[in-house]
Amino acid sequence: MTVGSVDGSGAGSGRDAEGPGRGRGLISPRRGPVPVPLLVPALVGLAFLVLPLVALLVRAPWSDLPDQLTSPEVWQALRLSLLCATAATVVSLVLGVPLAWLLARVDFPGRGFVRALVTLPLVLPPVVGGVALLMALGRNGVVGQWLESWFGVSLPFTTAGVVVAEAFVAMPFLVISVEGTLRAADPRYEEAATTLGASRFTAFRRVTLPLIAPGIAAGAVLAWARALGEFGATITFAGNFPGRTQTMPLAVYLALQSDPEAAIALSLVLLTVSIAVLAGLRDRWMSAS
Amino acid sequence: MRGAEGRKRAKKAVGSGAGSTAGAGSTAGAGRSGAGLDARLVVRRGAFRLDVGLRVVPGEVVALLGPNGAGKTTALRALAGLEPLADGYLRLDGAALERTPPESRPVGVVFQDYLLFPHLTALDNVAFGPRCQGASKAEARALAAEWLGRMGLAEHAGAKPRRLSGGQAQRVALARALATSPRLLLLDEPLAALDARTRLDVRAQLRRHLADFEAVAVLVTHDPLDAMVLADRLVVIEDGQVVQEGTPGDIARHPRTDYIAHLVGLNLYKGVADRHTVRLDAGPAITTTEDLTGPVFVTFPPSAVTLYGERPTGVSARNLWRCAVAGMETHGDQIRADLTGELPLAADLTTVAAAELGLHTGAEVWAAVKATQTHAYPA
Numbered sequence: 001m002t003v004g005s006v007d008g009s010g011a012g013s014g015r016d017a018e019g020p021g022r023g024r025g026l027i028s029p030r031r032g033p034v035p036v037p038l039l040v041p042a043l044v045g046l047a048f049l050v051l052p053l054v055a056l057l058v059r060a061p062w063s064d065l066p067d068q069l070t071s072p073e074v075w076q077a078l079r080l081s082l083l084c085a086t087a088a089t090v091v092s093l094v095l096g097v098p099l100a101w102l103l104a105r106v107d108f109p110g111r112g113f114v115r116a117l118v119t120l121p122l123v124l125p126p127v128v129g130g131v132a133l134l135m136a137l138g139r140n141g142v143v144g145q146w147l148e149s150w151f152g153v154s155l156p157f158t159t160a161g162v163v164v165a166e167a168f169v170a171m172p173f174l175v176i177s178v179e180g181t182l183r184a185a186d187p188r189y190e191e192a193a194t195t196l197g198a199s200r201f202t203a204f205r206r207v208t209l210p211l212i213a214p215g216i217a218a219g220a221v222l223a224w225a226r227a228l229g230e231f232g233a234t235i236t237f238a239g240n241f242p243g244r245t246q247t248m249p250l251a252v253y254l255a256l257q258s259d260p261e262a263a264i265a266l267s268l269v270l271l272t273v274s275i276a277v278l279a280g281l282r283d284r285w286m287s288a289s
Numbered sequence: 290m291r292g293a294e295g296r297k298r299a300k301k302a303v304g305s306g307a308g309s310t311a312g313a314g315s316t317a318g319a320g321r322s323g324a325g326l327d328a329r330l331v332v333r334r335g336a337f338r339l340d341v342g343l344r345v346v347p348g349e350v351v352a353l354l355g356p357n358g359a360g361k362t363t364a365l366r367a368l369a370g371l372e373p374l375a376d377g378y379l380r381l382d383g384a385a386l387e388r389t390p391p392e393s394r395p396v397g398v399v400f401q402d403y404l405l406f407p408h409l410t411a412l413d414n415v416a417f418g419p420r421c422q423g424a425s426k427a428e429a430r431a432l433a434a435e436w437l438g439r440m441g442l443a444e445h446a447g448a449k450p451r452r453l454s455g456g457q458a459q460r461v462a463l464a465r466a467l468a469t470s471p472r473l474l475l476l477d478e479p480l481a482a483l484d485a486r487t488r489l490d491v492r493a494q495l496r497r498h499l500a501d502f503e504a505v506a507v508l509v510t511h512d513p514l515d516a517m518v519l520a521d522r523l524v525v526i527e528d529g530q531v532v533q534e535g536t537p538g539d540i541a542r543h544p545r546t547d548y549i550a551h552l553v554g555l556n557l558y559k560g561v562a563d564r565h566t567v568r569l570d571a572g573p574a575i576t577t578t579e580d581l582t583g584p585v586f587v588t589f590p591p592s593a594v595t596l597y598g599e600r601p602t603g604v605s606a607r608n609l610w611r612c613a614v615a616g617m618e619t620h621g622d623q624i625r626a627d628l629t630g631e632l633p634l635a636a637d638l639t640t641v642a643a644a645e646l647g648l649h650t651g652a653e654v655w656a657a658v659k660a661t662q663t664h665a666y667p668a
Contacts, residue, residue, distance in 0.1 A: 195394075195396060
């Protein structure tokens with residue numbers, strides 16, 4: 001039958017031209033041609049997503065790349081980015097997993113409203129998030145003034161501020177992901193644990209947590225990736241000080257104005273990290289679930 | 290099994306008298322020194338209301354038997370503390386438990402699909418309870434190993450639940466429940482998840498383990514065979530109420546509701562007896578050998594029914610009814626015919642007899658039952 005299909009595609013005019021008799025020898029039934037009104041936009045969409053990344057590779061200063069990437073500025077920004085994204089992920093885990101549990105397992109009044117509040121940073125423009133953080137934790141902020149006067153702690157324009165900004169934007173991803181996993185997990189395992197004498201916390205720690213570990217890991221990776229790419233809230237709340245608050249996305253944006261080649265090089269680094277995350281997700285969690 | 294239609298018909302015959310409780314089951318001595326279980330469980334869930342009383346002495350195995358949705362599992366969950374009581378009380382060995390959270394109740398539960406923790410080995414599953422009760426890791430594991438050994442599962446101690454067969458998982462679940470030394474063991478459909486062959490083995494083993502268990506055991510099942518093999522006493526629940534309780538033999542001989550009659554494979558009717566004649570609520574009369582007066586139940590097995598194509602001559606016309614075949618199904622090496630007409634009933638006959646009669650759905654037949662084959666008892 002290969003001959004038939006080669007002929008068909010070789011005719012060029014498309015599969016529509018094939019008579020019903022042409023497919024007789026095929027072992028698997030044919031579904032018919034892909035409708036053009038779906039195929040064309042699909043291909044345009046694919047090109048739209050892939051083309052910019054290809055352009056990035058095409059225009060990359062491959063010969064200068066080693067120099068660009070070994071410059072201390074790049075390493076500084078990359079180190080800071082990885083560090084802050086990881087710290088923000090840890091913060092999100094410590095606070096977000098219990099929050100997800102609360103939303104999934106405890107029936108309290110106004111739960112739907114609380115869930116809406118949690119998801120708000122997902123849709124909020126990050127710059128607005130940054131302004132809101134300044135109003136809350138800035139030197140004269142609602143909480144920030146007390147942090148300043150009682151503990152001498154000031155978050156804005158510090159590395160800790162970067163972590164705060166990134167966690168603010170990234171934590172909802174983790175909460176939503178973990179809550180979904182919790183809802184899908186059978187709550188009767190927790191019941192079984194309590195009939196064996198486990199308190200609710202022990203049941204969570206020894207039974208629920210291991211059961212939802214894959215969901216937590218997936219949520220953590222999502223949050224980490226989101227934190228790594230954070231721009232708006234970070235630059236608004238933490239500013240743009242090299243070595244202190246200038247993360248990779250900020251460095252890329254600034255470099256683009258002065259040294260476009262450096263911007264491309266930095267972008268390639270972030271692209272590589274993104275692909276690595278995606279690959280990790282696919283292998284470990286996407287296919288597993 | 291007579292099928293849904295048969296049940297519906299018989300319900301008409303039995304009427305609403307199903308609610309009368311035998312009351313015979315309130316085991317003598319249950320209250321003695323408060324040992325064992327004494328509970329009245331009232332649980333509301335929307336329109337559904339469960340209200341059952343249970344008294345079980347230590348060493349006794351009671352089966353809650355009932356159709357799906359009757360409230361058996363709800364009763365079990367209420368005993369475990371997983372379902373709050375709307376009313377009633379729960380005393381175990383004299384201690385009031387109705388306000389005690391599940392983790393503090395001396396109760397072990399074997400869940401229907403076992404709910405073995407998938408991330409823990411069989412050993413750690415069994416050790417989970419003792420650990421929660423404060424045993425050290427080593428102590429808990431030693432105890433768990435002992436229980437697995439007792440269940441004949443020593444070599445599977447390191448296996449994760451997904452690598453255990455259904456029967457093995459069931460025994461691990463039993464070991465896990467027993468490892469906390471419960472005073473009340475609850476089993477929810479303990480054999481339902483097993484295939485027919487494993488079921489036979491596991492039922493026998495479970496019976497042995499339950500016989501060894503010195504405290505109170507309550508199991509929930511919709512399978513009458515499981516209930517009769519495993520339990521000393523049956524409590525039949527329908528629509529959230531206890532409709533009958535007693536020993537398996539007593540219940541098999543004297544069913545009081547259509548559901549039970551269906552389970553034990555009897556035709557059951559309710560009527561009013563006047564000496565040897567029982568006038569059924571549904572219309573016709575049945576002649577019996579028992580001499581009774583007042584409301585009674587009458588039963589006869591489907592095998593006691595003889596079918597005729599024509600009105601038989603030379604047969605006592607007393608227990609003879611004109612019927613039509615509503616349905617037929619094979620039942621072992623027999624054919625069970627569902628009949629409607631003067632008296633709805635199920636009749637068993639051989640394949641040959643069915644062929645000779647030319648039996649088919651809608652066929653007119655005459656059904657006869659000898660008075661000596663019927664059994665009447667007070668309602």
